[in-house]
Amino acid sequence: MDGASVSPEDAALVEKYLEHVRVQKRLAARTVTLYSLDMEKLTANAAKAGVGLTRVQNTHVRRWVAQMHAGGRSARGIALILSGWRGFYTWLGREGRVASNPVLDVRAPKAPKPLPKALSVDDAVQLAEFEDADADPWVEARDNAIVELLYGCGLRVGELVGLDAQASVAAKGWLDFDAGEAHVLGKGSKQRIVPLGRKADEAVRAWLAVRAEVALPQPALFIDPRGRRLSAQTIWRRVRLRSLRAGLATPVHPHMLRHSFASHVLQSSGDLRAVQELLGHANIGTTQVYTRLDFQHLAKAYDAAHPRAHRKK
Structure with missing residues (x-):
């Protein structure tokens, strides 16, 4: 001192x-x-x-x-x-040297919430279109359907885990192929319906065609080779492994695919309310974080393309 x-x-x-x-x-x-x-x-x-x-x-x-x-x-x-x-x-x-603590009720400024990690469109498509020729065909069909649903519908991993192969009174979630919809049970036990895209539809149908090879009375849509419903932890591991095998630089987890879904829909549509409904957010403020991701995307495009954007080195 x-x-x-x-x-x-x-x-x-x-x-x-x-x-x-x-x-x-x-x-x-x-x-x-x-x-x-x-x-x-x-x-x-x-x-x-x-x-x-x-x-x-x-x-x-x-x-x-x-x-x-x-x-x-x-x-x-x-x-x-x-x-x-x-x-x-x-x-x-x-020690009896001060009557009160002058720091007691002082707090640091709030740290800005980190932006959710989202893949670029190219990386998301690369992962979704990846085919692992060395994998077991049964596992490959299942894992492909998992990625397509996470990215194509913006599901939380818990919502994916809760899906059953068929609709029933006891089912937390299911897919309606005729209507092109996924019915899921989100946070707060709130049901919502999201569109089931063509690629996700095709991937899940392909998975259901081989899923029947495990002849156990398990209603879960996604199961392991012993017929048990996949856990959230298993899906995290499978998505991470698949992203590495697909050649992505950053390991991917299921929530990154949900973030990517939201960011890419917002980039294309600009409709924040629609993204809120698709994600099942109760508060629009939760969804607004994706506008920051969208701005980052626009800023990068501007920096790369606009003749006045280049900064001095």
Whole structure:
């Protein structure tokens, strides 16, 4: 710490606190180093503001958070720093040095929600059209139908797992080939109907033609060779393996195909409400994240094609 700007009293407090976390709390050396860095930031801010550590107020902390945020520090980074400061003032309170914790009700700015991962149209088609000549034909037909339904209908993996081969009173979901519809049970036990595209229709029919080779009384549409309903975990593994065998650079999981379905429908139609209905979102705000994906797609096309888009190197 900079002795020219930090008072001896504050420096001594920090050293005592770091000794506390190192000896009494028995934290790892790496963690103690991170605590020390947090304290350097705190003491530097306090010295710049002209206040001692025991006289720091809530308004000071909020100002420093705003400055860190404006300086480009991530929300997660700020949250970690605040956690370190909060621990220091909790300790000061137990030592009887402060009446209240000035960091107690201060929170880091909310981190922006990460965009859902979606495949490009080319990658999605590459996966959907992949044929594994070395695979068992029974498994190949099943896994192809799984991919086509996930990407073609935007189903959640739980909705796919719940599909039965035939409609019944007990069925959670089923396919109506005559109407070209998939009936699924979504979140909150809400039933919805989504269109069954031609490719998905063909793939499921091909699967049903060989599914009967396993002659067990299992209503599930997707089963393993022993006739058991596939679990969500098994479908995750099968989709990931298929994407790698198809030559995709990034391993694919079922929800990526749902994201890809939504993004590609929105790119083509621009109809956010329709995408909301297809996905079964109760709130349009949940669906609006795909407009950000759509904008990214448009921005990339602009950067690649517009003569004024090229930036200086």
